[in-house]
């Protein structure tokens with residue numbers, strides 16, 4: 001799947017709910033997709049789990065992780081589900097770097113592609129480009145300091161790191177912007 005197809009799929013997924021302001025209700029979107037979210041105690045290196053139990057997709061989110069990180073993990077697990085990565089007998093275990101995933105019979109290289117795609121989807125779902133443009137249009141990027149990025153990240157309820165990765169992918173820091 002290409003990045004622009006993933007972008008489109010994230011947009012379609014977001015349209016399942018009414019978005020009021022820059023903070024995307026990922027929990028609600030997961031529920032609308034028929035998923036259940038639980039907050040088990042997981043090892044500190046584990047961000048989340050995704051499994052299907054009796055036909056019911058279940059997301060497990062590390063109850064100890066910060067709020068913005070939990071939101072990104074929910075979006076990431078939604079991605080695995082929407083992108084068709086998971087099948088009935090699979091359990092996805094997402095570790096810190098989202099790169100270690102345990103599945104049967106799947107070569108590691110394919111796993112990495114799935115993880116990258118899931119992160120691309122999660123970034124697109126949490127930070128739609130039109131909303132980012134709205135937030136940024138009247139500002140000069142050159143005047144941004146760390147506090148401004150944090151403020152903007154807070155409006156989307158994402159980490160500053162996730163925001164900067166997303167903006168870089170969208171070409172905000174390129175010469176044409």
Ligand SMILES: [Zn+2]
Pocket residue numbers: 076080092094098101114115118
């Ligand atoms: Zn993953």
